[in-house]
Each structure stands twice: as structure tokens, then as C-alpha cells.
Amino acid sequence: MAGSVQASMAERMARVVPGGVNSNVRLEVADRFVARGLGARIWDVDGNDYVDYVLGQGPAFLGHAHPRILARVQAEIAHGMTFGAQSEVELLAAEALIDALGWAEMVRIGMTSTETVQAAFRLARTRTGRPLFLRFRGQYHGWLDNVLISPAEPTPAPASRGQLPEALDQSITIEWNDVASLRGTLDRHGDRIAAVITEPMMLNAGAILPEAGFLETIRAECSARGILLILDETITGFRLGPRGAVGRFGVVPDLAIYGKAVAGGFPASVLAGSAELMSEFASGTNHSGTFNANVLACAAIVAAMEVMADGEVHATVEATGSDLMDQIRSLLSERDLPVQVRGLPAAFHLSYDDDLPVRNYADLLRGDAARYGRLVHAARDHGLWLTGRGIWYVSAAHDRTTTADTLERLARAIAVAETGAVRA
The missing domain is CATH 3.40.640.10 (Type I PLP-dependent aspartate aminotransferase-like (Major domain))
Incomplete structure (x- = not known):
């Protein structure tokens, strides 16, 4: 990030806005500046593209700039x-x-x-x-x-x-x-x-x-x-x-x-x-x-x-999200990673955890949040826009192409994150 447009903007922002953000929810991405969004993707001011599963913390259900x-x-x-x-x-x-x-x-x-x-x-x-x-x-x-x-x-x-x-x-x-x-x-x-x-x-x-x-x-x-x-x-x-x-x-x-x-x-x-x-x-x-x-x-x-109104949006999200969840599970299983993928196709959650049910917040605390945080950090560097708390939002603009891109980028992010975890 050194020498990038984002680094310069982050430095300027920190001088005029506390923490460099206008919502504390964004502190984990204070170094990132988005230039535009379209459909299921966003681009930062340095020109890097991301498949977006944050969707502005959920609002862009129909995709960006519908x-x-x-x-x-x-x-x-x-x-x-x-x-x-x-x-x-x-x-x-x-x-x-x-x-x-x-x-x-x-x-x-x-x-x-x-x-x-x-x-x-x-x-x-x-x-x-x-x-x-x-x-x-x-x-x-x-x-x-x-x-x-x-x-x-x-x-x-x-x-x-x-x-x-x-x-x-x-x-x-x-x-x-x-x-x-x-x-x-x-x-x-x-x-x-x-x-x-x-x-x-x-x-x-x-x-x-x-x-x-x-x-x-x-x-x-x-x-x-x-x-x-x-x-x-x-x-x-x-x-x-x-x-x-x-x-x-x-x-x-x-x-x-x-x-x-x-x-x-x-x-x-x-x-x-x-x-x-x-x-x-x-x-x-x-x-x-x-x-x-x-x-x-x-x-x-x-x-x-x-x-x-006609229900087609929700049918699309159900189909896309279901396929994405299944393929992420397969990817994680191939790498023998203890990650739960649970929820509904429109919004699901990933956490490093055992196979026991998660019924409430107390159960959620079992997960290895630090390990997931390393994955999220690596994912952002490989073109996946994820939130650190584990939720993945799927929009009506996500499709087979974004799923294929997601799996390829997630695989590379896992390799980096897990290697880093072993070294640590």
C-alpha cells in the first residue's frame, strides 16, 4: 500500500476525521478508499477490483448503482x-x-x-x-x-x-x-x-x-x-x-x-x-x-x-447463494479446514470452529476470530471484499462469474492466511 493513492488519502483523512473514518464500524478498513461500485463489484482508488460481499454492510442487496x-x-x-x-x-x-x-x-x-x-x-x-x-x-x-x-x-x-x-x-x-x-x-x-x-x-x-x-x-x-x-x-x-x-x-x-x-x-x-x-x-x-x-x-x-415485486430477485439470490455456499464448503473441505458455513443463501457466516451447533452468541464465541481475521486480511489483498465479523451478503448482482472469481481468489487467500498462521 506504500506510495499508493489510498495510502495518501488515508494519511490525509486521519488528519481531519477521527480514526480516518466516519463510522467506527469502518476502522478495520481505514486504509481502503473505494472509487466506485457496480453490480457485485467495487474498485478502489488504486484501480484494484473486488468481488463484494460486504455490500455497504448490507444495503446494496440489488447490487451497486442499480x-x-x-x-x-x-x-x-x-x-x-x-x-x-x-x-x-x-x-x-x-x-x-x-x-x-x-x-x-x-x-x-x-x-x-x-x-x-x-x-x-x-x-x-x-x-x-x-x-x-x-x-x-x-x-x-x-x-x-x-x-x-x-x-x-x-x-x-x-x-x-x-x-x-x-x-x-x-x-x-x-x-x-x-x-x-x-x-x-x-x-x-x-x-x-x-x-x-x-x-x-x-x-x-x-x-x-x-x-x-x-x-x-x-x-x-x-x-x-x-x-x-x-x-x-x-x-x-x-x-x-x-x-x-x-x-x-x-x-x-x-x-x-x-x-x-x-x-x-x-x-x-x-x-x-x-x-x-x-x-x-x-x-x-x-x-x-x-x-x-x-x-x-x-x-x-x-x-x-x-x-x-415479482420475486425473481430473491429466486436469483437463493440460487446464487446456495451454489456459493456449497462450493465454499467443498473448497474448505479439500483443504481440511475447520470452518463452518451456515445461514441462508442471502446472508451466511463463516467461522473457524468445530462442527457443534451454533444456537446463540455464547456458542459463536467458540470460533477462532483471530484466524478468520487473517483470512479476511488476505482476502482483501486478493480481491475479495469481506467483513471481519464473518457475515457474507449476497446480492442480486452476484452470479456464476462472481462465484468462480470468488473461489479462485479465496483459494489464494487461504494459502496466504494459513501459511502465515503456521509461521506465527
Whole structure:
């Protein structure tokens, strides 16, 4: 990297932006600068190309620079971006979302899922009059004080300097896929719990599926105890299918949060629910934001819903992702490497681990994160854009060509990473 355009940019960036990044998630790639993306590939400012399985941490589900998304956005923003009143494309976006989801009656459109989670919490407190939230270890619901927790600890603990520990007094955290713990916690604290919030599938960490009946049990327990069920579909929404995890697993929440794939790579988030519940926002429960439902976001949502409407996108991702997972398993098996490949074709996880099941975050900690980190570092140097936490996102733009390129580049990266591991 010495003498490269990227090295120069990284040096300049570090002088004007803390850590050289505008999101701490990017600290692991502070030395990398992307010039452009198209489909399933990105190119850095030095001209190196990468097959991309980060997809901007998930949003580019349709691929980078999708022509229909760009065309609709460009046409709409030519007339302005935000007006302090409603726009037609805002109405079209809301209608398209409700039609696509199939279960929700009303939506509110925001900018980020971090803020939309807070809107869902406020609505849950309004409805129940209760202060607490039950959540699951290893799941991420934003970076604000009351939700950012250290997954290394089994009980809620701050994950950042400067974070108010008392803000976490609102949270009770248990392990995923643990029905006994769920029921025991609800028995002890249920009369003070406003909502259970969960990813319907753990995708931020581990690509861990819900065990048979687990989501159904959460739904039944919430209904019986007057507790709201909030599904955080920031990652799963529109990625696991045209109706997200609700369509895939058949469990309908009281509220759901959507982000990332909802707008084809553009910044937008959505809170969805019943008309009876969502109407609280018009009756004294505040939800505000200058850039909520701006023209850019809403145009992107409308176009994304159109592109995904017929199901072909998801069929393509299922086929491509399934083949990719199988071929990666074969490659790893040939080299006798103890790596698990688990999850769904649209988003799967790799970790150096034994063959025991991974049911929750505690199980995920078994993996050799340092060894996987060496592989990721080598992969980036060989043209694979991967994230260090093990998740691989597949887009509608990935195909047989990208799979072939991936396997060839991954094989070379493994050779370097494993040789380095032996030397160390």
C-alpha cells in the first residue's frame, strides 16, 4: 500500500476525521478508499477490483448503482429534496411498502434504523405504560446509550467509553434460542416489560437461525402478557424474501423495523405496524425528523419495491447463494479446514470452529476470530471484499462469474492466511 493513492488519502483523512473514518464500524478498513461500485463489484482508488460481499454492510442487496434505482432517484430529486411538507413520492413509497409487506397497515419513514428503533420503543411505552425491553445477546439495535451493549458480557454492559451505564437499566438481555430463559424472564419481569425486540434471524452476528418454534413462542408469550413484539428487520427485511422474515418464518410482529435493503442502497428506514398502534404517533407520541421521508429516500424505496415485486430477485439470490455456499464448503473441505458455513443463501457466516451447533452468541464465541481475521486480511489483498465479523451478503448482482472469481481468489487467500498462521 506504500506510495499508493489510498495510502495518501488515508494519511490525509486521519488528519481531519477521527480514526480516518466516519463510522467506527469502518476502522478495520481505514486504509481502503473505494472509487466506485457496480453490480457485485467495487474498485478502489488504486484501480484494484473486488468481488463484494460486504455490500455497504448490507444495503446494496440489488447490487451497486442499480440503474432503475438511480433513474428514479435522479428524476425525483431534480425537483428538490425536502419541503417541510409531504410529497407525492412519499405517499407512493408508503403505499408500496404496505403492499409489499402484506401485514402492516401503516408506516413511518425515517433515515436510520438506530433512530427508528427508538421510535418503536417510545410507541411500546405509550401502549403498555411499562419501562423495560427484553432483547437477545449479540444482537445490534443501534449505537445509542440505551441499546449499545457489549456482547462479550452475558448481561447488559456498556460497549463504549462515554456511554451512560444507567441507560442500560431499560434492558434485560438473554441468550437467543433459549425458551426456558425467555419464559423465566417473562415470569419475573413481564409486568414491567413493554416489548421484546429481536432480529428474527441473528444476522448481525453469526447468521443464526431461530430454532423450530422459537419465534412462535416469543409471539405467543408476548400476546398472552400484553407485551409488544418488535422485529428488527433492519438486515433481514427484503433480504430473506419479498416480505422479509415475516414472510419467511410466518410470525407477525406488532411492530417491525426495516432498513438497508429497503431502499436499494440509499439511506432510509421504516417502522411498520397496525393502524391502531401506529396512530399513537398522531395522538401525542412524538416522532420527528427533518429528513424523514425525504424525496431521495422515498424515490429509492419506490424503485426498490418495483424491482423486487415479482420475486425473481430473491429466486436469483437463493440460487446464487446456495451454489456459493456449497462450493465454499467443498473448497474448505479439500483443504481440511475447520470452518463452518451456515445461514441462508442471502446472508451466511463463516467461522473457524468445530462442527457443534451454533444456537446463540455464547456458542459463536467458540470460533477462532483471530484466524478468520487473517483470512479476511488476505482476502482483501486478493480481491475479495469481506467483513471481519464473518457475515457474507449476497446480492442480486452476484452470479456464476462472481462465484468462480470468488473461489479462485479465496483459494489464494487461504494459502496466504494459513501459511502465515503456521509461521506465527
